[in-house]
Amino acid sequence: MTQRRIKKTTHSVTVDGAKNGTRLVPAKTVLVVVRGMSLAKEFRVSISERELTFNQDIKALSPKNTLDPSFLFYYLLSQSQAIKDSASEAAHGTKKVDMPVLENWPLPLPPRTDQEKIAAILSLYDDLIESNQRRIALLEKMAEEIYREWFVRMRFPGHKQVKFEKGIPRGWDTDKACEFFDVVKGKSYGSDELTENTQHMPFITLKSFNRGGGYREDGLKYYSGSYKEDQVVFLNDVVMAVTDMTQDRVVVGRVARVPNLGSRGAVISLDVIKLAPKKMTGTFLYSYMRHSGFADFIKEFANGANVLHLKPDLVAQQKIIVPTKSLQEEFSKIVEPIYEKIDVISMANKQMTTIRDMLLPRLISGKFSVEALDIQFPPSMQESGHDQ
Numbered sequence: 419m420t421q422r423r424i425k426k427t428t429h430s431v432t433v434d435g436a437k438n439g440t441r442l443v444p445a446k447t448v449l450v451v452v453r454g455m456s457l458a459k460e461f462r463v464s465i466s467e468r469e470l471t472f473n474q475d476i477k478a479l480s481p482k483n484t485l486d487p488s489f490l491f492y493y494l495l496s497q498s499q500a501i502k503d504s505a506s507e508a509a510h511g512t513k514k515v516d517m518p519v520l521e522n523w524p525l526p527l528p529p530r531t532d533q534e535k536i537a538a539i540l541s542l543y544d545d546l547i548e549s550n551q552r553r554i555a556l557l558e559k560m561a562e563e564i565y566r567e568w569f570v571r572m573r574f575p576g577h578k579q580v581k582f583e584k585g586i587p588r589g590w591d592t593d594k595a596c597e598f599f600d601v602v603k604g605k606s607y608g609s610d611e612l613t614e615n616t617q618h619m620p621f622i623t624l625k626s627f628n629r630g631g632g633y634r635e636d637g638l639k640y641y642s643g644s645y646k647e648d649q650v651v652f653l654n655d656v657v658m659a660v661t662d663m664t665q666d667r668v669v670v671g672r673v674a675r676v677p678n679l680g681s682r683g684a685v686i687s688l689d690v691i692k693l694a695p696k697k698m699t700g701t702f703l704y705s706y707m708r709h710s711g712f713a714d715f716i717k718e719f720a721n722g723a724n725v726l727h728l729k730p731d732l733v734a735q736q737k738i739i740v741p742t743k744s745l746q747e748e749f750s751k752i753v754e755p756i757y758e759k760i761d762v763i764s765m766a767n768k769q770m771t772t773i774r775d776m777l778l779p780r781l782i783s784g785k786f787s788v789e790a791l792d793i794q795f796p797p798s799m800q801e802s803g804h805d806q
Contacts, residue, residue: 419449419451419462419464419476420462421464422463422464422465422495422544423464423465423467423544423548423798424449424464424465424466424467424468424470425467425468441471441472441473441478442469442470442471443466443469443470443471443472443478443480444466444469445466445467445468445469446465446466446467446487446488447465447466447470447478447479447480447487448463448464448465448466448478448479448480448481448487448490448491448494449463449464449465449466449472449476449477449478449479450462450463450464450476450477450479450494450515450520451475451476452475452476452477452514452515452517452520453474453475453508453512453513453514453515454475454512454513455511455512455513457502457505457512457513457514457515458505458512458513459502460498460502461494461497461498461499461501461502461505461515462498463491463494463495463498464491465487465488465491477517477520483530484527484530485525485527485530485533486530486533486534486537488533488534488537488540488541488799489533489534489536489537490525491537492536492537492540492778492781492782493525493526493782495778496778496779496782497523501515501519501520501523504519526782526784528784532788532789534795534799535788535791535793536781536782536788537799538793538794538795538796538799539777539781539788539793540774540777540778540781541795541796541798541799542796543770543771543773543774543777544774544798545796545797545798546770547767547770547771547774550763550764550766550767550770551767553763554760554763554764557756557759557760557763558632558760560756561705561753561756561757562705562708562709564749564752564753565705565706565708565709565710565749565753566709568745568749569706569710569741569749570709570710572587574741574745574749575745575748586739587741589742590739590740590741590742591697591739591740592737592738592739592740593737593738593740594734594735594736594737594738595733595734595735595736595737595738596734596735597696597697598695598696598697598698598703598738598740599693599694599695599696599697599698599703600693600694600696600734601691601692601693601694601730601731601733601734602648602649602686602691602692602693602694603649603688603691603730604622604649604685604686604687604688604689604690604691604692605641605643605645605646605649605685605686605687605688606687606688607621607641607643607687607688608643611641611642611643612639612640612641612642613639613640613641613642614640615640615642616640618640618641618642619640619641619642619645619650619682619683619684619685620638620639620640620641620679620680620682620683620684620685621638621639621640621641621684621685621686621687622638622651622657622676622684622685622686622687622690623637623639623687623689623690624637624659624661624662624663624669624687624689624690625637625638625639626638626657626674626690627659627669627672627674628672628674629668629669630668630672631672631673631674631708631713632672632674632675632708633674633675633676633677633764634674635677635764635767635768635771636771638679638684641685641687645685648692649685649686649692650682650683650684650685650686651676651683651684651685651686651692652676652679652683652684653676653677653678653679654675654676654700654701654757655675655676655692655694655700656673656674656675656676656692656693656695656700656703656704656707657673657674657676657686657690657691657692657693658671658672658673658674658690658691658693658707658733659671659672659673659674659689659690660689660690660691660720660727660728660729660730660733661688661689661725661726661727661728662717662720662725662726663725663726664726665726667717667718667720667726670717670720670726670728671712671713671714671715671716671717671720671728672708672713672717673693673704673707673708673713675704675757677761677764677765678761678765691730691733693707693733697740697743698740698743698746699743699746699747699749699750701746701749701750701753701754701757702740702741702746702749702750705749705753706738706740712736712738715736716728716732716733716736719732
């Protein structure tokens with residue numbers, strides 16, 4: 419359970435199974451993870467946007483009439499660190515939050531109208547962030563389609579005048595990946611070198627990758643230890659995950675573009691490698707690694723009983739096909755503005771997330787009074803039946 423608002427799920431049950439189960443809850447139910455390895459790092463809270471079922475590691479909270487579901491959701495988010503710290507040890511290295519802890523947790527109860535106003539303010543930010551995430555997804559799809567049109571379907575500019583030899587356009591290079599880019603291994607580290615102090619170096623780890631590839635903004639850590647100069651990455655550098663904590667291989671072998679993390683850059687962890695282009699443009703390198711099928715191929719070489727590891731040298735030794743430098747540059751001129759637009763929207767989301775997270779404790783605690791505010795409910799709350 420990693421989404422704040424649950425609209426879609428990875429797994430599903432049949433209609434008959436849902437009807438016969440005891441864990442079917444309606445939309446606007448607050449869900450909390452009360453058992454699992456994730457409790458060692460965070461107390462996860464979500465709110466359902468649809469009817470759904472859930473497993474035994476999750477508890478569903480159904481508020482009574484005096485309590486607005488969205489207010490409860492945001493209140494629990496404001497308490498997530500404290501609740502996480504109250505978790506006790508469970509079997510097999512996992513943790514759990516005992517039900518008496520939740521049942522006896524103090525809950526402020528301002529007037530229902532104030533609860534709705536608080537939820538409306540915070541929901542507006544979440545609505546805008548989600549809207550931007552959809553825009554980013556569309557732009558990423560656009561960049562992918564251009565890549566596939568040119569280099570998978572082979573309908574690149576001038577393709578009709580190019581002769582093909584064994585399915586490869588004449589003039590394209592076929593060689594080991596190490597001829598086109600260098601592989602730089604990341605920095606090993608101890609848990610005591612990770613910090614929340616932003617004065618230290620940003621640290622890119624597995625948490626910095628979305629499932630399936632792409633950069634994950636909220637996964638950034640900070641690092642207080644030593645490192646080598648070549649283990650630092652900057653804006654638009656390409657990084658690849660070489661470890662996966664799950665067996666479904668949705669992170670290992672996937673790449674991300676480094677966003678603007680400041681002039682000092684960021685250090686990469688041992689779970690990450692940097693791909694430094696030599697005979698190819700950075701934009702084409704990222705697009706190739708993201709959309710050519712290379713990730714799905716290379717991930718199968720990862721192995722390990724509990725944690726999957728991919729040897730960086732295997733990445734460098736694979737044979738790849740690379741178009742002419744002029745075609746790469748032509749492709750980059752078209753695609754780079756798309757990626758730049760994604761960067762701008764991502765930065766806007768980062769700023770809105772910061773503001774939302776600063777407002778959350780002030781609104782919940784009452785330091786920022788909403789009593790006199792005349793608030794228009796955002797679309798997500800209008801859909802749930804709040805009066806305007």
